[in-house]
Amino acid sequence: MRSIDVAPLPLSDLESHLDEVAIRRLHTGMEAARALLEGRTVWTVTPSAAVGAGPAETVSHLVGYARGLGLDARWLVLDAPAEFTQIAARLHAGIHGDRGDGGKLGDKQRDIYEHVLASNAENIVEELREDDVVILHDPPTAGLARAIKTTGATVVWRCHAGTQGGGEAADHAWAFLDRYLEDVDLTVVSRPEYRPPYIEEERCAVLAPSIDADSPKNRVLDLDEAWSVARLSGIFGGEPPFEAVPFLRHDGRADAFRGLEVEPVLAGGAVPLGRRVVTQVNRWDRLKGALELVEVFAQNISVLPDDAHLLLVGPAPDAERDAESAAYLAEVLERCSVLPESVAHRVHVAAVSMDDREVNATVVNAVQRVSSVVTQRSLVEAFGLTVAEAMWKKAPVVASAVGGIRDQIDDGVDGVLVDPADGAAWAQAVSDLLLFPERAAEMGAAAHESVRREFLPNRHLLDLLEILARAVA
Numbered sequence: 001m002r003s004i005d006v007a008p009l010p011l012s013d014l015e016s017h018l019d020e021v022a023i024r025r026l027h028t029g030m031e032a033a034r035a036l037l038e039g040r041t042v043w044t045v046t047p048s049a050a051v052g053a054g055p056a057e058t059v060s061h062l063v064g065y066a067r068g069l070g071l072d073a074r075w076l077v078l079d080a081p082a083e084f085t086q087i088a089a090r091l092h093a094g095i096h097g098d099r100g101d102g103g104k105l106g107d108k109q110r111d112i113y114e115h116v117l118a119s120n121a122e123n124i125v126e127e128l129r130e131d132d133v134v135i136l137h138d139p140p141t142a143g144l145a146r147a148i149k150t151t152g153a154t155v156v157w158r159c160h161a162g163t164q165g166g167g168e169a170a171d172h173a174w175a176f177l178d179r180y181l182e183d184v185d186l187t188v189v190s191r192p193e194y195r196p197p198y199i200e201e202e203r204c205a206v207l208a209p210s211i212d213a214d215s216p217k218n219r220v221l222d223l224d225e226a227w228s229v230a231r232l233s234g235i236f237g238g239e240p241p242f243e244a245v246p247f248l249r250h251d252g253r254a255d256a257f258r259g260l261e262v263e264p265v266l267a268g269g270a271v272p273l274g275r276r277v278v279t280q281v282n283r284w285d286r287l288k289g290a291l292e293l294v295e296v297f298a299q300n301i302s303v304l305p306d307d308a309h310l311l312l313v314g315p316a317p318d319a320e321r322d323a324e325s326a327a328y329l330a331e332v333l334e335r336c337s338v339l340p341e342s343v344a345h346r347v348h349v350a351a352v353s354m355d356d357r358e359v360n361a362t363v364v365n366a367v368q369r370v371s372s373v374v375t376q377r378s379l380v381e382a383f384g385l386t387v388a389e390a391m392w393k394k395a396p397v398v399a400s401a402v403g404g405i406r407d408q409i410d411d412g413v414d415g416v417l418v419d420p421a422d423g424a425a426w427a428q429a430v431s432d433l434l435l436f437p438e439r440a441a442e443m444g445a446a447a448h449e450s451v452r453r454e455f456l457p458n459r460h461l462l463d464l465l466e467i468l469a470r471a472v473a
């Protein structure tokens with residue numbers, strides 16, 4: 001495993017977003033955290049540290065705040081070959097009820113899974129003490145539980161994926177994981193319905209993620225800054241030169257955003273300035289519904305204002321390590337290439353380099369801010385970080401009424417929920433928000449407040465603390 005350095009984050013950063021009552025609750029909770037965790041190391045293990053991988057997005061700031069409190073919190077990521085990553089992707093899709101095209105996971109895949117995890121376990125096991133707590137994230141890490149348990153440490157396994165009634169595909173993925181989860185003290189899911197079929201209620205807790213309001217992805221950019229980044233990135237049109245804008249790196253260092261070296265727009269050209277833009281930010285995974293979104297936009301174009309453009313933004317996939325994402329992106333581009341000319345120039349697909357993660361995050365931040373509407377038309381979603389990120393930025397969000405998104409959006413109040421099978425409803429909702437900007441602004445303001453109440457790290461830290469207290473009891 002590799003250790004990821006996490007700079008301590010002061011709680012005062014977080015407090016700047018909270019009211020007095022929330023600050024007091026946070027302080028009381030953090031005193032309790034000190035009492036519970038002093039003298040123990042809290043290890044977090046994620047499959048990867050990549051941006052665009054939900055768990056990494058969610059844990060880095062939690063580890064940072066714990067370190068800021070003076071606790072010994074550490075973050076490790078697996079060392080895994082591509083064949084392991086493919087098995088992980090199939091488990092993830094399976095839990096979401098998606099059979100994928102890789103067939104069943106059999107003995108060969110189990111051998112690879114166990115072999116890779118056995119060598120990863122070596123690093124951590126030799127350092128563990130019995131008072132320590134290890135939080136494993138997602139299916140790729142579940143197989144570490146047995147080796148960790150032999151040290152006497154407490155093991156929590158947190159699964160970010162989930163769907164209700166995932167059918168045969170989900171049963172199969174859970175059956176694969178069954179023997180590994182036996183050694184877990186407490187399983188954590190993001191909704192009660194996502195509890196693995198064989199884990200009793202007493203051994204399961206529910207915890208929703210949060211977003212880091214001060215990260216490059218979410219920190220405040222004023223509209224000028226956001227437009228400058230959006231144009232310098234090459235995703236939006238307009239001739240340079242623009243002023244280089246500063247952006248904050250996670251270590252607190254300010255850097256200048258000078259644009260991307262690789263042209264990110266792969267279809268539709270740069271978005272012309274002055275148009276109203278409906279944006280979806282996603283990984284290139286079929287469950288995110290990008291193909292269907294292009295389809296729905298094209299089919300319902302007459303319902304939308306003439307200057308409405310669709311923009312899909314995701315990471316530039318590494319074709320060697322992540323052939324599936326690369327293939328899905330190719331499918332989306334293929335679909336765009338056969339759109340009628342009248343539609344094609346209004347559908348833009350951008351794949352933003354991951355070479356510098358903070359630049360990627362800054363581009364996502366800017367694009368979410370300059371969009372007129374943000375959408376997330378996922379087919380399934382355990383919890384939509386992109387939804388919370390856009391809501392925090394006061395964007396009016398139109399998202400699928402699926403999974404955890406239903407907990408995030410209060411329909412008609414701080415966003416709009418639509419049935420992912422109903423393309424016309426999506427177009428109507430987007431059109432209404434584009435045509436009534438005051439209504440959109442009201443919804444965006446309510447969205448910001450909802451995230452402040454429910455999806456910032458103070459709530460997450462306090463809930464996590466309760467879970468850890470339960471696990472070590």
Ligand code: UDP
Pocket residue numbers: 051052053054055057217281282283313314315316352360361364383384385386387389
């Ligand atoms: N993301 C990113 N860069 C990209 C595309 C996505 O940083 O080019 C981030 C996005 O902002 C979000 C995360 O990847 O923080 C995706 O999390 P989400 O819960 O939406 O979906 P998941 O990928 O976990 O299924």
